[in-house]
Amino acid sequence: MSVLNSISTEQLRQWDKRHVWHPFTQMQEWDRDDQIIIVKGEGCWLIDSDGKRYLDGVASMWTNVHGHCRRELNEALKEQVDRLEHSTLLGLGSEQSIILAAQLAKITPHGLDRFFYSDNGSTAMEVAVKMAYQYQVHAGRPERSRFITFRNAYHGDTLGAVSVGGIDIYHTTFKPLMFDTLLAPAPYCYRCELGCNRLSCNMECIDSLEEIMKLNAGLVAGLVIEPLVQGAGGMIVQPEGFLRRVRDLCDRYDILMIADEVATGFGRTGAMFACNHEGVIPDIMAISKGIAAGYLPLAATVTGDKVYSAFLGSYSELKTFFHGHTFTGNPLACAVALKSLELFQQDNLLAELQPKISRLKQRLDECVLLSHVGNVRQCGLAAGIELVENKETGAPYPWEEQIGIRVCLEARKRGVFSRPLGNTIVIFPPLVISVSELDMLMNVLQESIRVVTE
Ligand SMILES: *Cc1c(COP(=O)(O)O)cnc(C)c1O
Numbered sequence: 001m002s003v004l005n006s007i008s009t010e011q012l013r014q015w016d017k018r019h020v021w022h023p024f025t026q027m028q029e030w031d032r033d034d035q036i037i038i039v040k041g042e043g044c045w046l047i048d049s050d051g052k053r054y055l056d057g058v059a060s061m062w063t064n065v066h067g068h069c070r071r072e073l074n075e076a077l078k079e080q081v082d083r084l085e086h087s088t089l090l091g092l093g094s095e096q097s098i099i100l101a102a103q104l105a106k107i108t109p110h111g112l113d114r115f116f117y118s119d120n121g122s123t124a125m126e127v128a129v130k131m132a133y134q135y136q137v138h139a140g141r142p143e144r145s146r147f148i149t150f151r152n153a154y155h156g157d158t159l160g161a162v163s164v165g166g167i168d169i170y171h172t173t174f175k176p177l178m179f180d181t182l183l184a185p186a187p188y189c190y191r192c193e194l195g196c197n198r199l200s201c202n203m204e205c206i207d208s209l210e211e212i213m214k215l216n217a218g219l220v221a222g223l224v225i226e227p228l229v230q231g232a233g234g235m236i237v238q239p240e241g242f243l244r245r246v247r248d249l250c251d252r253y254d255i256l257m258i259a260d261e262v263a264t265g266f267g268r269t270g271a272m273f274a275c276n277h278e279g280v281i282p283d284i285m286a287i288s289k290g291i292a293a294g295y296l297p298l299a300a301t302v303t304g305d306k307v308y309s310a311f312l313g314s315y316s317e318l319k320t321f322f323h324g325h326t327f328t329g330n331p332l333a334c335a336v337a338l339k340s341l342e343l344f345q346q347d348n349l350l351a352e353l354q355p356k357i358s359r360l361k362q363r364l365d366e367c368v369l370l371s372h373v374g375n376v377r378q379c380g381l382a383a384g385i386e387l388v389e390n391k392e393t394g395a396p397y398p399w400e401e402q403i404g405i406r407v408c409l410e411a412r413k414r415g416v417f418s419r420p421l422g423n424t425i426v427i428f429p430p431l432v433i434s435v436s437e438l439d440m441l442m443n444v445l446q447e448s449i450r451v452v453t454e
Contacts, residue, residue: 009049012037036412041068044430044437046417057411057418057429057441062231062263064294064430066343073293073339080335089117089329097329100338104300107272107341109281111304116321117329121262122156124286124299125224129160130323131301132222132256132284138310138319141218148212148223148255150186151193152233155224155260155286164224167233182216184209188236190375190386191394198239206245213253222256222284227274228379231263234424235384237377244278256283256307262299266290266340267350267431269380270357283307293340294430298333349431357381359435360427363442370446372453383427385445387453397423403452410448416441425449 017031036054040047044067046054056064066073080096087094097117105113116131118124129147136144153166162170163178166186171178185205189198196204213220227243230236250257259282264274268290271277275285284307288299313319344350357380364376367385374388374396387404389397397403404420411418420426425445429438 009037012049036417043067044433052415054412054415054417055429055437055441055444057416057445058426059428059430060294061289061419062268062428063289063292065266065290065340065432066293066347066349067430067432068294070293070343070432072343073295073336076335076339077295077332080332084331086327086330086332088326090324094329094331094334096331096334096338100334101300103338103341104302108285108302109273109275111281112285112302114303114305114308116301116303116323118299118301118325119297119327119330119333120156120299121260121286121288122158122161123325124262124288124301125155125161125164125258125260126158127301127323128258128260128284128286129164129222129224131303131307131321132258134321135256135307135310136221144219144221146216146220147181148184148209148216148220149181150184150225150230152186152188152230152236153224153226153260154230154232155226156262182212182220184212186230186233186236187238187242188230188233189239190377203239203242203245206242206249209246210249213249213255217253220253220255222258223250224258224260226260227264227280227282228269228277229264229274229377229382231382232421234386234421235377235379235382235426235428237379241278243275243280247278247280247282250283258282258284258286260286262286262288263382264379267344267353267380268382268428270350270353271380272344272350274379290431291340292333292337293343295336296330296333297327298330298337347432353381353431356433356435356438359438360442363439363446367442367446367449370449370453373449381427381429381431381433384421385425385427385449387423387425387449399423406452407445407448410451411444414444414448416444416448418445 037049038046039049044056046056101115116127118127147164149164149166151166155161155165159177185193185208187205194204228238259275261273265287285302292298311319311321364378367373367376372387374394375386377384389395404423407425408418408420
């Protein structure tokens with residue numbers, strides 16, 4: 001073992017503060033406190049440099065599927081690293097990327113069988129947006145350059161992905177660098193921006209969407225949507241039937257439907273892909289987070305014959321898709337992804353999720369009774385608990401109070417790692433979590449909410 005593997009926690013903390021710039025983090029505050037340094041993982045647990053254990057309540061940023069350091073995945077990775085660590089897809093094929101694409105084609109929505117690899121969710125969405133526009137160019141409609149997006153949507157942090165997103169705080173600073181989109185109302189039923197009530201509405205948000213399509217017919221390349229649940233927006237779950245109606249409208253107005261399954265893909269919603277729940281087949285689909293089970297960065301933008309064939313022609317026709325990333329189709333990541341698909345089968349994972357999803361529902365129903373829980377939302381094994389200052393009026397806590405963060409800090413003291421989205425507490429554990437671990441997670445979150453809000 002290298003001497004660098006036995007560095008003290010103090011030294012690690014010092015170097016971290018001196019050299020590492022953490023994402024979405026106010027570093028001045030980070031530097032003030034002693035931070036947890038993770039050195040090991042085991043099943044659904046993360047272990048820090050002092051040996052303290054934390055239940056991984058957010059699946060290490062929504063990526064982990066089969067647990068940390070799962071033996072079969074570790075072995076697949078070790079085996080592959082002794083064969084080939086990396087070789088490019090620019091001008092060469094590579095074994096693992098080929099087998100993975102063939103296997104993925106068996107589980108993606110019908111007809112989506114062409115895989116353009118990249119290495120994270122943002123790039124998968126950049127690729128989707130560029131692919132959709134270039135498709136329109138090849139179809140002889142270069143004026144179709146606009147995208148319809150939804151309020152509260154999140155599609156990643158690169159400029160194109162931010163442009164098609166709909167979360168204001170991510171947009172304020174970078175507005176001058178982004179392209180304009182057509183922003184449609186999102187079905188955030190707890191705080192409906194159209195003032196409707198889900199119990200009596202007819203999804204007026206769908207009418208607004210159609211209005212946008214009508215007004216801009218002939219100028220829109222594609223519509224971008226997180227199917228069933230807007231993740232980073234606050235685990236905002238769409239009413240049943242919404243996705244289906246969006247698909248129907250895209251058909252009616254001849255708009256490419258781009259489904260961002262980066263967070264929802266690979267079992268999170270209880271089905272392999274969120275689109276499956278409503279029998280929806282998007283024209284383009286982005287997948288990433290769970291694809292390599294949380295081991296390595298990997299992503300793909302998936303499409304079918306309609307889009308793919310528009311790019312075919314002689315070289316001189318300039319129909320080539322001019323896009324690519326250096327680590328595209330990395331063999332290590334693909335080998336782990338392949339083994340992960342095997343584990344889905346071997347562990348009967350999707351069927352095994354059902355009792356956990358029901359248990360989570362029960363536990364969330366209890367949370368509704370807490371005096372500062374305004375709304376709970378669940379889609380499969382993803383859920384959000386929205387905390388409010390006033391339960392009667394739904395008045396939110398002022399964001400400066402960092403109520404979500406405070407609840408998560410309490411949870412941490414009790415052995416759970418979680419990360420909120422504003423005032424919403426997130427539940428997004430590895431899919432292999434056991435019912436008793438899920439109970440522990442919910443016990444700790446409920447208690448932490450009580451301690452902070454009551
Ligand atoms: C996380 C996420 C992304 C961005 O993925 P990165 O790997 O962080 O770039 C895009 N879309 C959705 C829905 C996500 O949840």
